[in-house]
Amino acid sequence: MLLSSRTPRTAALLAAGASVALLAAGAPQSATPLGIGDRLFPHLGNPGYDVRSYDIAFTYGGDNSKPLAAVTKIDAQATDRLERVNLDFSHGTVSSVEVNGEPARFATSQEDLVVTPARPVLPGLPLHITVRHTSNPMPGKQDVGWLRTKDGLAMANQADAAHRVFPSNDHPSDKAYFTFRVTAPKNLQAVANGLPVATTRSGPTTSWVYRTAHPMATELAQVSIGRSAVLHQKGPHGLPVRDVVPAKDTKALQPWLARTPGQIAWMEGKVGPYPFENYGLLIAEANTGFELETQTLSLFERDVFTRPEYPKWYVESIMVHELAHQWFGDSVSPRTWSDLWLNEGHATWYEALYTEEKAHAPMEKRMRNAYTASDGWRAAGGPPAAPKGPKDGEKISIFRPVVYDGSALVLYALRQDIGKEAFERLERRWVSTHRDSTATTADFVTLASQVAGRDLSGFFQAWLYGEKTPPMPGHPDWKSKPEQKQGAR
Numbered sequence: 001m002l003l004s005s006r007t008p009r010t011a012a013l014l015a016a017g018a019s020v021a022l023l024a025a026g027a028p029q030s031a032t033p034l035g036i037g038d039r040l041f042p043h044l045g046n047p048g049y050d051v052r053s054y055d056i057a058f059t060y061g062g063d064n065s066k067p068l069a070a071v072t073k074i075d076a077q078a079t080d081r082l083e084r085v086n087l088d089f090s091h092g093t094v095s096s097v098e099v100n101g102e103p104a105r106f107a108t109s110q111e112d113l114v115v116t117p118a119r120p121v122l123p124g125l126p127l128h129i130t131v132r133h134t135s136n137p138m139p140g141k142q143d144v145g146w147l148r149t150k151d152g153l154a155m156a157n158q159a160d161a162a163h164r165v166f167p168s169n170d171h172p173s174d175k176a177y178f179t180f181r182v183t184a185p186k187n188l189q190a191v192a193n194g195l196p197v198a199t200t201r202s203g204p205t206t207s208w209v210y211r212t213a214h215p216m217a218t219e220l221a222q223v224s225i226g227r228s229a230v231l232h233q234k235g236p237h238g239l240p241v242r243d244v245v246p247a248k249d250t251k252a253l254q255p256w257l258a259r260t261p262g263q264i265a266w267m268e269g270k271v272g273p274y275p276f277e278n279y280g281l282l283i284a285e286a287n288t289g290f291e292l293e294t295q296t297l298s299l300f301e302r303d304v305f306t307r308p309e310y311p312k313w314y315v316e317s318i319m320v321h322e323l324a325h326q327w328f329g330d331s332v333s334p335r336t337w338s339d340l341w342l343n344e345g346h347a348t349w350y351e352a353l354y355t356e357e358k359a360h361a362p363m364e365k366r367m368r369n370a371y372t373a374s375d376g377w378r379a380a381g382g383p384p385a386a387p388k389g390p391k392d393g394e395k396i397s398i399f400r401p402v403v404y405d406g407s408a409l410v411l412y413a414l415r416q417d418i419g420k421e422a423f424e425r426l427e428r429r430w431v432s433t434h435r436d437s438t439a440t441t442a443d444f445v446t447l448a449s450q451v452a453g454r455d456l457s458g459f460f461q462a463w464l465y466g467e468k469t470p471p472m473p474g475h476p477d478w479k480s481k482p483e484q485k486q487g488a489r
């Protein structure tokens with residue numbers, strides 16, 4: 001994610017969450033919301049099973065004020081004996097649940113759907129869950145889940161909003177394959193992560209099926225429905241590049257879309273092969289205040305590309321930020337939300353490196369500025385790998401400067417310490433070793449120490465967990481000021 005901070009967010013964020021209480025009202029006392037104990041989002045995710053795949057069908061009537069009809073099928077494996085199976089879900093009405101082909105009882109408790117199967121589920125055995133439900137794009141303002149665009153819907157689920165859209169094990173530690181089936185009025189176009197499997201026209205509607213070729217975190221799901229054009233081009237070594245844009249803006253956006261293949265080639269030159277089956281931009285008519293690295297199909301606000309005041313290098317740096325996330329955050333996803341600095345620090349790093357190489361804006365200058373602000377960022381947001389929790393009603397407030405430039409600064413310090421050659425080897429090995437998986441801060445420290453040939457745990461302890469910013473290797477004159485106003489990025 002990259003916050004653009006152009007849109008006032010606070011009012012909308014405070015208005016979110018009202019429907020949770022409604023869902024919880026009918027819950028029997030025995031239905032308890034569970035989580036896997038994420039320090040920042042304790043109720044996200046659920047214990048006792050591992051999801052292999054989701055198959056999610058949405059029927060959209062063409063009206064953003066009405067809930068979509070939906071069926072979510074979850075193919076999982078139980079890891080414990082389960083008398084109840086908790087799923088994360090809010091913002092929809094559940095009409096039925098089946099577990100392994102038999103009807104199951106269900107209740108809602110806070111943001112969990114608590115399912116009681118007819119018989120307990122045993123560890124090691126398959127767990128098939130079918131939930132018939134609605135998916136309501138209305139109550140969520142900007143927190144967000146379904147994002148209401150001018151001509152339809154898109155998704156923005158980071159960090160904890162996928163379960164506003166579909167029942168899930170909504171934590172990036174449980175990645176799974178996804179199939180999306182979307183039925184919409186025939187004048188609209190639906191697109192989702194991954195590659196198209198089938199398109200069927202039937203009277204006034206069209207149905208599309210898309211499937212991911214790689215596992216994906218729930219927070220990175222994307223389904224776009226709108227008056228869109230789907231444009232195809234080729235990336236490096238034949239990689240399919242598919243862009244989804246408002247049909248009326250195709251011509252105006254074309255020069256920007258044409259930049260993507262070169263950006264992919266540049267990233268591949270830095271860290272190795274692009275990790276997925278395709279890539280492209282989803283350009284939506286919505287004012288979100290952020291751009292988002294939804295897997296294989298990054299979400300951008302249309303205004304990023306049409307505002308004359310944005311310099312070309314700036315727009316390209318935003319594109320590269322979301323592209324870099326496909327490696328850092330998507331293919332290698334955080335095991336916990338406290339590992340967020342690995343996503344945003346790296347995306348910011350390549351954003352800054354691209355700008356240095358293409359627009360002659362020195363990395364050193366940007367990092368010196370970040371160093372000056374760093375103590376203030378740490379005071380406001382916590383240290384990079386132990387960020388403060390979200391503010392009440394502002395869940396995405398974990399996206400603070402300390403995880404952006406404040407964490408790119410940690411990577412800069414590391415490069416200063418171990419040298420450019422070792423740093424570049426580490427980056428390549430990181431994305432290849434943990435490809436299609438999840439990884440922790442401790443994994444990064446271990447790999448960095450291996451590549452450098454010495455124990456870097458003391459270095460990282462100070463840089464990732466310290467209240468104060470350690471001295472910058474090679475720049476003993478750099479100073480950090482404790483009281484800095486929080487910047488926009």
Ligand SMILES: [Zn+2]
Nearest residue numbers: 001002344347
């Ligand atoms: Zn980001």
